[in-house]
Amino acid sequence: MGRRSPLAHAPRPAVSARRQVCVNDKVKAVAGPIVLATDASVGPDRVASGYLATTGHTGLRAHLYPKYLVRPQSRVVVTELRAVYLGLKAVLLTHPGRPIEVRVDNLQALRHLHGWQQGGSDMPEGYDTHLRAQGRRPSLVKLQLLAEYTPHLTFVHEKAHAGHPLNEAADSLAKLGLRCVRGAVPRTELPRLVPLWAAGALADYRRSQAA
Numbered sequence: 001m002g003r004r005s006p007l008a009h010a011p012r013p014a015v016s017a018r019r020q021v022c023v024n025d026k027v028k029a030v031a032g033p034i035v036l037a038t039d040a041s042v043g044p045d046r047v048a049s050g051y052l053a054t055t056g057h058t059g060l061r062a063h064l065y066p067k068y069l070v071r072p073q074s075r076v077v078v079t080e081l082r083a084v085y086l087g088l089k090a091v092l093l094t095h096p097g098r099p100i101e102v103r104v105d106n107l108q109a110l111r112h113l114h115g116w117q118q119g120g121s122d123m124p125e126g127y128d129t130h131l132r133a134q135g136r137r138p139s140l141v142k143l144q145l146l147a148e149y150t151p152h153l154t155f156v157h158e159k160a161h162a163g164h165p166l167n168e169a170a171d172s173l174a175k176l177g178l179r180c181v182r183g184a185v186p187r188t189e190l191p192r193l194v195p196l197w198a199a200g201a202l203a204d205y206r207r208s209q210a211a
Contacts, residue, residue, distance in 0.1 A: 021180045023190045024059035024090060027199040030206050036091055037103045037158065037166035038083035040076065041174035046181045047079040050173030051087030052166050054205065055095060058198035060190075061086055062177030074124040078140065080109035081124070083174065084155075085143040092150065103158035105167060113155040116147035165208060169201030 036053040041062075048062035061082070065075060084102060091100060104110045108124075115122055121144065123129060129141055147153065158167045176193060179185045185193075 019181070020061075020063035021177055021187055021190060022059070022061045023177075023194045024057075024086075025191075025195045025198065027056045027058060027195050027202065029056040030054040030202050030209070032209065034091060034095060034098055034100045035103060035166060036084075036087045036100055037164070037170045038080070038087050039105060039160075039167065039170035039174050040079035040083050041171070041178040042072075042076050042079055043178055043182070046178060047075060048174045048177035048181065049079055049083030049086055050170045050175075050177060051083050051090070052169045052173065052198050052201060053087060053091050053100075054166070054202065055091050056198075056202065057087065057090040057094075058169075058173065058194060059086060059090065060173045060177035060194060062174075062181040064181070071126055074126050077106065077108045077112070077124045078127055080104065080106040081112060081143055082139050083170070084109070084113065085139045085146070088143070088146055088150075088153075092146070097152070099152035099154070101154045101156060103156055103164075103167060105158045105160035107157060110155055110157055113147050116144045117153070117155070119148060165201045165204040169197055172197055 034054055036051060038051045041048045045064060045066060046062065047065040048060060050060045052058045084104060123140060127140060129138055132138060158164060173194060176185060180187055180190060
C-alpha cells in the first residue's frame with residue numbers, strides 16, 4: 001500500500017490495560033458496489049475485531065476473552081465472525097437491501113458463513129449460544145440469522161497480507177484495538193487513528209479501482 005500503519009504514529013506512554021474498547025466511525029465513502037472487509041487479531045487472553053467498508057463505515061472492538069471460554073483455534077474463528085457481524089450491522093443500518101460483498105480472510109469463518117446462508121446452524125466448537133445478560137442474543141447467533149435471511153449478501157475469500165487496501169486496513173484496525181486493550185496505545189488516540197487509517201485505505205482503494 002505504501003502507507004505506514006497508524007501504529008507507527010501512536011504515542012507510547014505507559015498506560016493501563018483495559019477490559020474493552022469499541023469505536024464505530026464513518027469517513028468519506030467510495031462510489032460503486034458495497035464491499036466490506038473484516039479481520040481479527042487474537043492474543044492469549046484478549047481479542048480484537050476490525051472492519052472497513054466502501055460506504056465509509058469503519059470501526060474496531062477489542063476486549064478481554066478468558067482462555068477457558070473456547071479453545072484457541074475456536075477463539076480465532078469466533079473473533080473473525082464477530083468482525084463480520086460488527087461491519088454488517090453498521091452497513092445494513094444505513095444501506096438496507098443493497099448488495100454487499102463481504103471479504104473474509106479466514107477460511108473456517110467463511111465456511112460457517114456459507115453454511116448459515118444455506119440454513120445451517122453449526123457454531124465454532126465451544127461457542128455458547130445461551131442468551132447473554134438482559135436476554136441478549138449472542139453476536140454469532142445474530143450473524144447466523146443475518147446470513148440466512150438477508151438477501152444480496154455475498155461472502156468471499158480475501159487472501160491475507162496480499163496488499164488489498166480494505167483487508168490491510170481491517171487487519172491494522174484489529175491490531176490497534178488489541179494493542180489498546182493491552183495498554184500499549186492510549187484509548188484517547190483511537191478517535192484520531194481509526195478514521196485517519198480508514199480514510200487513507202479508502203483513498204488507496206479508490207485509486208486501485210480507477211487504475
